[in-house]
Amino acid sequence: MQTGRVIGSIVSTQKHDSLVGLKLMIVQYVDGNQEPLPSYEVAADTVSAGIGEYVLLTRGSSARHVFGDDEHTNSAVDCAIVGIIDSFDK
Amino acid sequence: MQTGRVIGSIVSTQKHDSLVGLKLMIVQYVDGNQEPLPSYEVAADTVSAGIGEYVLLTRGSSARHVFGDDEHTNSAVDCAIVGIIDSFDK
Amino acid sequence: MQTGRVIGSIVSTQKHDSLVGLKLMIVQYVDGNQEPLPSYEVAADTVSAGIGEYVLLTRGSSARHVFGDDEHTNSAVDCAIVGIIDSFDK
Amino acid sequence: MQTGRVIGSIVSTQKHDSLVGLKLMIVQYVDGNQEPLPSYEVAADTVSAGIGEYVLLTRGSSARHVFGDDEHTNSAVDCAIVGIIDSFDK
Amino acid sequence: MQTGRVIGSIVSTQKHDSLVGLKLMIVQYVDGNQEPLPSYEVAADTVSAGIGEYVLLTRGSSARHVFGDDEHTNSAVDCAIVGIIDSFDK
Numbered sequence: 361m362q363t364g365r366v367i368g369s370i371v372s373t374q375k376h377d378s379l380v381g382l383k384l385m386i387v388q389y390v391d392g393n394q395e396p397l398p399s400y401e402v403a404a405d406t407v408s409a410g411i412g413e414y415v416l417l418t419r420g421s422s423a424r425h426v427f428g429d430d431e432h433t434n435s436a437v438d439c440a441i442v443g444i445i446d447s448f449d450k
Numbered sequence: 451m452q453t454g455r456v457i458g459s460i461v462s463t464q465k466h467d468s469l470v471g472l473k474l475m476i477v478q479y480v481d482g483n484q485e486p487l488p489s490y491e492v493a494a495d496t497v498s499a500g501i502g503e504y505v506l507l508t509r510g511s512s513a514r515h516v517f518g519d520d521e522h523t524n525s526a527v528d529c530a531i532v533g534i535i536d537s538f539d540k
Numbered sequence: 541m542q543t544g545r546v547i548g549s550i551v552s553t554q555k556h557d558s559l560v561g562l563k564l565m566i567v568q569y570v571d572g573n574q575e576p577l578p579s580y581e582v583a584a585d586t587v588s589a590g591i592g593e594y595v596l597l598t599r600g601s602s603a604r605h606v607f608g609d610d611e612h613t614n615s616a617v618d619c620a621i622v623g624i625i626d627s628f629d630k
Numbered sequence: 631m632q633t634g635r636v637i638g639s640i641v642s643t644q645k646h647d648s649l650v651g652l653k654l655m656i657v658q659y660v661d662g663n664q665e666p667l668p669s670y671e672v673a674a675d676t677v678s679a680g681i682g683e684y685v686l687l688t689r690g691s692s693a694r695h696v697f698g699d700d701e702h703t704n705s706a707v708d709c710a711i712v713g714i715i716d717s718f719d720k
Numbered sequence: 721m722q723t724g725r726v727i728g729s730i731v732s733t734q735k736h737d738s739l740v741g742l743k744l745m746i747v748q749y750v751d752g753n754q755e756p757l758p759s760y761e762v763a764a765d766t767v768s769a770g771i772g773e774y775v776l777l778t779r780g781s782s783a784r785h786v787f788g789d790d791e792h793t794n795s796a797v798d799c800a801i802v803g804i805i806d807s808f809d810k
Binding site for chain 4: 392
Binding site for chain 1: 453497508509510511512516530532533534535536537539540
């Protein structure tokens with residue numbers, strides 16, 4: 361999984377059915393030392409993450425399966441926020 | 451998911467059956483600040499995106515599953531446009 | 541999907557069963573302006589692409605599923621040529 | 631699979647159900663010569679790896695399937711530690 | 721698929737069950753001109769590749785499916801050597 365920081369969200373009215381009702385957050389990747397990286401991702405939120413919080417991201421089929429209930433078997437999600445990070449312990 | 455801007459389309463007559471009938475758009479990636487990046491993708495459109503519009507891309511099996519009806523169970527798609535972005539809120 | 545140009549092929553006698561009988565082409569990636577990139581891929585051909593032709597590549601499980609008939613359910617393919625590009629319209 | 635070195639762990643109270651009970655380790659990638667690389671991953675541990683140990687990482691659906699028992703069929707994991715490396719023999 | 725050259729192997733006693741009995745080779749990527757690249761992978765061998773040989777690598781679910789018999793349905797493998805390259809024809 362990757363780590364990032366929530367910096368905003370996107371609004372999309374015309375979108376795939378499986379994205380309806382999901383919070384689509386803009387996340388800036390951070391490295392292992394919580395330094396911001398020059399790369400971003402739009403991630404579907406599953407843990408009510410807020411702006412500025414450090415979060416755990418999962419990608420690919422794992423993100424799709426996180427939304428893998430009957431309704432979203434063919435979810436268009438390929439990245440999801442799956443945790444709010446309390447601390448990086450090193 | 452990633453963000454990009456539609457800059458064109460490709461024409462391919464000789465192609466895999468599962469791509470027949472799909473609009474194959476050329477998308478230039480943009481970062482979290484909507485700045486264009488030097489990387490591109492061909493994405494199958496699902497929301498009638500037009501040239502110049504900012505779009506949401508999904509990739510890998512999530513893109514394949516977006517076309518996952520009976521006819522396209524083995525779709526060759528690995529990237530799809532799944533939303534038109536109205537705004538980036540930061 | 542990504543775009544590339546066919547520049548050659550590889551010969552491999554000792555290979556996984558699922559690759560037997562497939563044409564394994566060397567493809568150099570090109571960007572959205574058809575400029576060659578310093579990265580390459582070996583792709584299983586599905587559309588009889590020739591040397592020098594611009595092609596559409598799919599990767600990951602989508603490539604595996606393109607060869608997803610009964611015989612190749614566990615195909616070792618993770619990249620396939622799935623279209624010959626007639627034109628890039630921008 | 632990739633190689634890395636365990637440098638810490640993250641604590642996340644608010645997380646996806648499928649991550650509950652898993653040890654989430656911060657791993658710094660190392661190259662084939664065990665030199666540290668400037669990239670990191672959070673990986674779910676399956677072999678009780680300790681801080682400072684060199685480990686083998688698997689990613690994507692392979693990591694999800696490593697946690698693929700009945701309870702975790704839709705695991706949010708996309709990276710797992712699947713081996714402690716005794717030696718790199720070259 | 722990608723191309724690489726076998727430069728060694730790793731030994732891992734404490735590892736996921738699905739990796740037991742597999743030869744885990746260290747492979748250095750090479751480009752389309754067989755020039756070595758500064759990136760490496762650990763790949764499970766399926767064709768008895770030896771040190772110094774040029775090989776064909778598959779990654780992700782395609783690698784997992786190569787080991788997809790009943791015993792290894794949840795294989796931890798995400799990269800496999802699936803061919804020994806006799807020649808690069810360009």
